[in-house]
Amino acid sequence: MSFDRLWADLAPVGRSADSGGYHRYTWAGADTDARAWFTEAAAARGLDLRTDRNGNLWAWWGTPGPGAVATGSHLDSVPDGGAFDGPLGVASALAAVDELRERGFTPARPLVLGVFVEEEGGRFGVPCLGSRLTTGEIGPARARALTDASGVTWERAMADAGLDPEGVGPDPELLSRLDVFVELHVEQGRALEDTGHPVGVAGAIWPHGRWRMDFTGRADHAGTTRLEDRNDPMLPFAHTILAARALAEQHGARATVAKSLITPNGTNAIPSLVSAWLDARAADQATLSAVVEGVREVAERTAREHGVAHTMAAESTTPLVEFSHDLRDRLAAVVGARAAESAGPVPILPTGAGHDAGVLSAHVPTAMLYVRNPTGVSHSPQEWARPEDSHAGVLALADVLQDLLAVPGGVS
Numbered sequence: 173m174s175f176d177r178l179w180a181d182l183a184p185v186g187r188s189a190d191s192g193g194y195h196r197y198t199w200a201g202a203d204t205d206a207r208a209w210f211t212e213a214a215a216a217r218g219l220d221l222r223t224d225r226n227g228n229l230w231a232w233w234g235t236p237g238p239g240a241v242a243t244g245s246h247l248d249s250v251p252d253g254g255a256f257d258g259p260l261g262v263a264s265a266l267a268a269v270d271e272l273r274e275r276g277f278t279p280a281r282p283l284v285l286g287v288f289v290e291e292e293g294g295r296f297g298v299p300c301l302g303s304r305l306t307t308g309e310i311g312p313a314r315a316r317a318l319t320d321a322s323g324v325t326w327e328r329a330m331a332d333a334g335l336d337p338e339g340v341g342p343d344p345e346l347l348s349r350l351d352v353f354v355e356l357h358v359e360q361g362r363a364l365e366d367t368g369h370p371v372g373v374a375g376a377i378w379p380h381g382r383w384r385m386d387f388t389g390r391a392d393h394a395g396t397t398r399l400e401d402r403n404d405p406m407l408p409f410a411h412t413i414l415a416a417r418a419l420a421e422q423h424g425a426r427a428t429v430a431k432s433l434i435t436p437n438g439t440n441a442i443p444s445l446v447s448a449w450l451d452a453r454a455a456d457q458a459t460l461s462a463v464v465e466g467v468r469e470v471a472e473r474t475a476r477e478h479g480v481a482h483t484m485a486a487e488s489t490t491p492l493v494e495f496s497h498d499l500r501d502r503l504a505a506v507v508g509a510r511a512a513e514s515a516g517p518v519p520i521l522p523t524g525a526g527h528d529a530g531v532l533s534a535h536v537p538t539a540m541l542y543v544r545n546p547t548g549v550s551h552s553p554q555e556w557a558r559p560e561d562s563h564a565g566v567l568a569l570a571d572v573l574q575d576l577l578a579v580p581g582g583v584s
């Protein structure tokens with residue numbers, strides 16, 4: 173299957189020799205190389221490649237225009253991320269085109285393969301930035317001013333990549349061309365390993381978000397400053413991390429503090445500032461709010477107790493996403509037709525992970541396929557899909573696309 177060649181060509185791009193994890197950050201070296209890999213693969217297939225105003229890539233099979241079926245994912249990674257989150261959907265889309273052509277299938281309407289930029293928010297902090305810009309969920313002025321860890325703006329990075337940042341913004345023309353979007357993605361849990369299915373279909377995406385917290389204290393000497401004289405921001409920060417965990421357990425939600433910046437970050441100096449990010453997700457909005465407000469309360473109270481100032485603000489939030497039920501059931505039926513009868517119905521899986529498909533779903537009928545991940549681990553070098561499951565994913569995607577492409581535009 174052509175998937176293996178595509179995957180082998182992409183595998184070394186941005187992979188750390190030490191950890192085996194990936195470092196692909198938007199508009200920087202490895203991400204640029206991964207985009208070049210896609211561009212070459214599209215050209216080799218005679219697809220018409222376009223870069224949209226926000227830097228997303230679109231490779232068209234058939235004349236670009238309305239009524240299109242779209243599929244794809246992203247190529248950027250979290251720091252030291254896994255190989256599959258994003259790239260599996262892109263490589264599978266390309267391989268599905270090959271599969272459909274081998275079948276001698278002729279689409280009745282255009283197919284377009286998309287690669288969204290900055291899905292992970294790994295460089296500029298806002299996840300699904302490419303799709304959020306396209307749908308207008310984030311404004312161009314805010315996006316252009318976003319900065320990476322070294323202060324480079326989105327505007328500057330985009331210009332350095334040879335693209336025009338002036339054009340950034342909503343793209344209703346592009347959206348109006350898409351009749352349906354299907355994203356294939358590695359599963360970010362172990363549900364399919366438990367049910368014994370290589371491929372599942374997405375249910376809802378939990379509401380989720382990122383909140384930035386700043387604890388501002390006073391720098392001082394670790395040896396000479398009496399404990400009672402300190403304004404040490406690490407202490408309320410520590411309380412807050414533990415509270416996030418406890419609140420998530422109490423509410424059946426997820427809460428994580430995985431990123432923090434400590435100033436000045438010296439061994440023998442009490443810090444003046446701790447900036448940290450809370451990532452929280454829950455099955456419904458009320459539960460999510462309860463967790464986040466609970467964390468805020470503890471952060472404020474413990475900051476006050478230690479004479480530390482505290483602020484907390486949402487950097488991005490995503491409401492509950494319910495994918496189109498018609499489309500979801502249609503995918504499940506198509507995928508189920510290939511599965512062994514003994515396997516039982518194709519699982520419909522809710523997830524706590526955000527995706528471009530979730531952002532698009534408010535504008536275009538959208539669905540997702542998940543490919544089994546035996547480790548259940550994601551955003552880590554341990555993330556994995558067996559080669560035979562990746563192949564099953566390609567075939568499932570090809571079946572689904574064939575079903576959708578067999579009829580002219582206007583279906584959803």
Ligand SMILES: [Zn+2]
Binds near residue numbers: 258291
């Ligand atoms: Zn992803």
